[in-house]
Amino acid sequence: MIPPAAAPAFLGQAGWGDAAIVPLAGDASFRRYFRVIDGGRRAVLMDAPPPHEDPRPFIAIAEHLLADGFAAPQILARDLEQGLVLIEDFGDLRVKEHVDDQPDAELAVYGRAIDLLADLHRLPAAPVPPYDRAVYQREVGLLTQWYCRAIGLPVDEDAYVAAWDAVLPIVEQSASPTVTVLRDYHAENIMLIDRATSHGLGLLDFQDALAGHPAYDLVSLLQDARRDVPPQVEAAMLARYKAIASPPADFDAAYAVLGAQRNAKIIGIFTRLWQRDGKPRYLSFLPRMWGLLERDLAHPALAPVALWFAANIPADQRHDALAEFNPA
Numbered sequence: 511m512i513p514p515a516a517a518p519a520f521l522g523q524a525g526w527g528d529a530a531i532v533p534l535a536g537d538a539s540f541r542r543y544f545r546v547i548d549g550g551r552r553a554v555l556m557d558a559p560p561p562h563e564d565p566r567p568f569i570a571i572a573e574h575l576l577a578d579g580f581a582a583p584q585i586l587a588r589d590l591e592q593g594l595v596l597i598e599d600f601g602d603l604r605v606k607e608h609v610d611d612q613p614d615a616e617l618a619v620y621g622r623a624i625d626l627l628a629d630l631h632r633l634p635a636a637p638v639p640p641y642d643r644a645v646y647q648r649e650v651g652l653l654t655q656w657y658c659r660a661i662g663l664p665v666d667e668d669a670y671v672a673a674w675d676a677v678l679p680i681v682e683q684s685a686s687p688t689v690t691v692l693r694d695y696h697a698e699n700i701m702l703i704d705r706a707t708s709h710g711l712g713l714l715d716f717q718d719a720l721a722g723h724p725a726y727d728l729v730s731l732l733q734d735a736r737r738d739v740p741p742q743v744e745a746a747m748l749a750r751y752k753a754i755a756s757p758p759a760d761f762d763a764a765y766a767v768l769g770a771q772r773n774a775k776i777i778g779i780f781t782r783l784w785q786r787d788g789k790p791r792y793l794s795f796l797p798r799m800w801g802l803l804e805r806d807l808a809h810p811a812l813a814p815v816a817l818w819f820a821a822n823i824p825a826d827q828r829h830d831a832l833a834e835f836n837p838a
Contacts, residue, residue, distance in 0.1 A: 511533035511542060511544070513531045513544055513555070513557075514557050514559070514592070514594065516589070516592045516594060517531060517544070517555060517557070517594065518531075520587070520589050520592060520594045520596075521546060521555070521596070523587070524586065524587035524596050526546055526548050526551075526553065526596070528548055529546045529547055529548035529551075529553075530546070530547045530548070531544050531545075531546055531555065532544060532545045532546075532547060533545075534554065540558070540559055540562040540563050541556060541557065541558050541563055542556075542557040543555065543556055543557070544557065545599065546596065546599075552599040553586055553596050553597065553598065553599050554583070554596070554597050554598070554599045554600075555594065555595075555596055555597075556568070556594070556595040556596075556597060557593065557594060558593040558594075558595065559593045560591075560592075560593045563593055564593075565588065565590065565593055565594075565595045565717075566590060567717040567718070567719075568595065568716070568717035569585055569588060569595065571636060571638070571716050571717060571719045572584075572585060572597075572716070573585065574636045574637075574690075575636075575713060575716070578630075578633055579629075579707060579708065580626070580629075580630065580707075580708045580713060581600075581703060581705065581707060581708035581711060581712045581713060582712075582713050582716070583597035583598035583599075583600065583712070583714070584597065584598040585597055586598065600701040600703050600712035600714070601701065601703065603701060603702040603703075604697065604698060604700070604701055604702070605619055605623070605697040605698075605700040605701070605702060605711075606697035606698045606736070606737055608702055609697065610737065616740075616743060617743060617746060619702070620731070620732075620739075620743060620747050621747070621750055622709040622710065622711055623695075623700060623709075623711060623731055623747075624728075624731075624747050624750050624751050624754075625709050625750075625754070626708060626709045626711055627695070627724070627727055627728065627731070627751065628751060628754040628755050629709075630689065630690060630692075630727075631687065631689045631724045631755060633689075633690070635688050635689050635690045635721035636690040636719060636721065638690070638719050638720050638721050639720055639721070640688075640720060640721050640722065641691055641720040641721060641722025641723070641726065642682075642722075643675075643678055643682065645720065646674065646678055646681075646771055647671060647674060647675075647678075649771065649772075649774075649775040649778075650670075650674055650771055650774045650775055650778075651667075651670075651671075651778070652774075652775050652777075652778025652779055652782065653774045653775070653777050653778040654667050654670055654778075655778060656778045656779075656781040656782045656785065657777050657778050657781045657832075658822075658823070660781050660784075660785055660832060661827055661831045661832065663822075663823065663827055665822040665823065666818070666821075666822060669818055669822075670818055670822070672814075673814040673815045673817070673818040674771075674815060676814040676815075677767050677770075677811060677812055677814055677815055678767065678771075680760065680763050680764055680767050680811050681722075681723050681725075681764050681767050681768060684723060684758065684760050684761075684764050685758035685759075685760060686723055686724050686725070686757055686758055686760070686761060686764065687724065688721050688722065688723075689721070689722070689723075689724045690719055690721065691719060691720050691721065691722040691723070691724075691726045691727055692713070692715075692716040692719050692727055692730070693716070693718045693719060693720065693726070693727070693730065694715045694716070694718070694730060695713075695716075695727040695730045695731050696730050696731055696734045696735070696736065697731075697734055697736070697737055698736055698737075699713070699714045699715040699716075700712070700713065700714070701713075701714065723764055723768060724755070724757065725757075725761060725764045725765040725768050726768045726772070728747075728748065728751060728765060729765060729768050729769045729772050730772065731747070732744040732747055732748065733769050733772070733773065733802045733806075735773075735776050735780075735795055735798065735799060736795060738798065748765070762809075763809065763810075763811040766806050766809035766811055766812055767806075767809075767811055767812060769802065769803075769805075769806035770803055770806035770807055770809075770812050770815060773799050773800075773802045773803040773806060774803060776795075776799050777796060777799050777800065777803065779792075780792035780793065780795055780796060780799070781793075781796070781832065784832070784835065784836075790835060790836050791836075793832050793833070793835060793836035794836055796829070796830075796831075796832060797829045797830055800828045800829045801829070804828075807819060
């Protein structure tokens with residue numbers, strides 16, 4: 511976490527030339543984050559190095575969300591050629607740590623996150639590409655491409671594609687509106703901030719936003735890859751969303767399909783992060799993801815995909831199949 515060589519000059523031009531640069535976080539991509547401290551002022555430096563990263567989608571979605579009244583970070587300065595962006599600092603109080611430390615606050619905080627989604631879903635979708643069949647299929651393909659190959663398990667990939675083709679129309683033909691899908695709306699990407707707007711929640715990691723079904727971000731939040739959301743909390747939050755948004759009758763089926771789709775994708779991504787990118791800690795999340803995926807597959811709407819999994823990935827090849835590679 512050494513700051514990029516171009517950072518001092520960039521900060522100097524932005525009026526932060528005397529600031530200290532302190533490592534803050536990395537993530538599952540090539541992006542890195544540093545806290546910039548200048549007396550009583552604080553900001554966050556995003557290092558999104560080209561050609562691996564392009565900060566323009568982050569900036570565009572942040573500005574769109576801000577214009578709609580949501581608390582995305584203000585963009586303070588940018589250098590697109592260097593991949594450097596100086597953004598507003600939302601502090602350190604993430605939803606994940608807060609609710610883990612204060613379980614009694616879980617329902618209230620998740621309720622605020624649901625209310626924010628309901629507000630977002632009342633608005634027209636951002637000018638972003640559609641979350642369409644090609645994207646869904648490319649994402650679920652990560653499971654066969656990375657997980658199945660990592661455990662040395664040959665599977666029928668053509669049948670896998672066909673099974674998803676059989677269930678994805680439930681989402682594509684839904685009566686639900688097309689909305690902005692943030693795609694990584696979960697407890698590690700939502701900050702508790704001291705302001706009345708946006709339900710006191712700051713949004714992060716939305717640069718991959720697409721226009722799609724409103725159930726997707728509910729899945730991101732309530733079937734969290736990195737923390738256990740109790741089933742009773744998930745049920746209460748789904749009921750809260752339905753009471754506000756009055757979604758159509760096909761919503762539960764779409765929620766199950768998108769849950770299975772997202773969880774299959776994440777199993778593939780986390781395997782890739784271990785195998786290709788040398789990040790073995792992501793293997794520790796796989797048992798949770800398999801449990802969530804199997805629960806989604808139990809929904810009748812997922813019958814074709816459930817049959818494929820039963821025929822191709824035996825129970826003993828799930829959950830802890832890669833545990834021996836996780837040093838934890």
